[in-house]
Amino acid sequence: MGKFLEVKDLHVQYKTDESVVYALNGLTLDVEKGETVGLVGETGAGKTTLALSILKLLPEDVGKITKGSIYYNGTDVIAAGKNEMRRLRGEEISMIFQDPMTSLNPVLTVGEQIREVLVLHFPDMTKQEREKRVDEILTLVGIPPERKSQYPHQFSGGMKQRVVIAIALVAQPKLLLADEPTTALDVTIQAQILQLMKDLKQKLNTSMIFITHDLGVVMEFCDSVAVVYGGEVIERGTIEEIYVREKNHPYTEGLFNCIPDLGVDTHRLHPIEGEVLDPTLKPAGCKFADRCRYCRDNCKKSNPDMYHIGGTHFIKCYRYTDGEVQTNE
């Protein structure tokens, strides 16, 4: 017995004809009931792969979990069979995909697409009950129920995203995986959608993994943060612990430094040197070592462990394990 969602030492590989891509390399993440975790990282860090692994939706034959475990509410997801997974998906865990423009079926009306979830998961429901639920959920996400007989192309981007959220929420899942749900939207619409998701989260007490690369959105929306780099969580803590910016992983520090912020005037930004690690390589040491300005000998030799900074704050970096930082600052 333990956490609501427990991902432990997860390794995922994608095999192609030419090479093996190491997408996740020992990712560990716990999510409590009702908690919203912001999963931050750049393209290729393995954020989406984690979500797909939890739902067991990795592309067949190509993507494979090679090591580690995923426990959802005591259920071993990796060992679960097809029927069990079908029940979990949608009813217990559901996902909001990144692109609202392409994640809806263009030839089904919006109402039909929401109804589909109910038909699958609650076969005993009468037709009237079902219609009532569809109307309810549409009202909840701010779409007039009369629009359920319309097709996705008749909705704008923000409205489509609301439909996607409605589909994800109609079965009242206990865990929601939101994969960049607002990245494709304008800021004013993004603010509306985030407010909506915040309200819904409180009403339904849903746990959430919120995947994004936008540190600003994470701060406004999440309870805690997990920074992902090279398929590993390299920093974990509450919003306060991380955004105070006193002690951070060098990568997180770099991320903060390269966003122009409204509050501070900077003439030049400080980008992180170099490029994201080639995922077909598997270095022995810290994955960030090549780009890190604090890099030392042992960084390239072996991978540091998660080091407990205090509270719920963990950082995976040698600077903290051997006390270098305290002497510096």
Place this chain on the structure above:
Amino acid sequence: MNDILLETVNLKKHFPTNAGVVHAVDDVTLQIRRGETLGVVGESGCGKSTLGRTIIRLYEPTEGDVKFEGKSIPGLKGKEFKKLQPNMQMIFQDPYSSLNPRMSVSNIIAEPIKVCNPSMNKAQRMEKVERTMELCGIPPRLFNVYPHEMDGGRRQRVGLARALALDPKFIVCDEPVSALDVSIQAQILNLLMDLQERQQLSYMFITHDLCVVRHISHNIMVMYMGQVVEYASREELFAHQIHPYTRALLSAIPTTDLNRRNQEKLLLKGEVANPINPAPGCRFAPRCPYASEKCREPQRLTEAAPGHFVACHACVT
């Protein structure tokens, strides 16, 4: 130093469609000085890209004028226009679709030189390409590489190098960093600013990201449905925004500042209205919390403070 490089006068671009006329750009008057950046901000569909394209005459304007160094562009014909064209270039939003996948990096960058400067021989051209690549921080080993072999940041550098190959004075940057990761975004922004300092370039920087605009611009123009709603210098605009739309836009940006967490937001209701045959009044009125009867009349851009223009009757009086 303070001379005006480019200006538009009451520029309009309308697109006729089956459903009616789309007023993509309506009555935009702006000025860009040499070595300065004008940031154009607005949501999708507000006409900011159309404005950029109309200025460099990828679209013919419906009405109004664009002047480059005092010369009216829309009237120019054939050779005259071709002579002017190298001065104005564009960088596109998507580094994945704006480069020809069947051309190598060197050929992509050499292409505009071939078109606009055919008298140059191959050796000269390749030398120019190499210099431009260096300027944009593209390592020489990528000379014969194809776009699909590079990541987004590199590709955007190639797009920039292609624009710079003709030594332009003015570049329209249409969301050049919004498709990139933050760490790469910072690299490209720094590069753009360095180039501006070195070569006295003028930019029109189109984006929806207010943080980026604040970082790079000297002046900022906020657009809503084809019209300018607010125009001011960067310091002025971020110190006090006047138009309700600008205020809502600024308040909607998520920040990384702990002190501003859980601050009350000015949430806008609804979405951008249909730009087909819009009513004559303020186009923001249906979403505006302060809308009144007077908003149905056409709004004019008025100077509310020195150098600060707003198109809202309620804000000026």
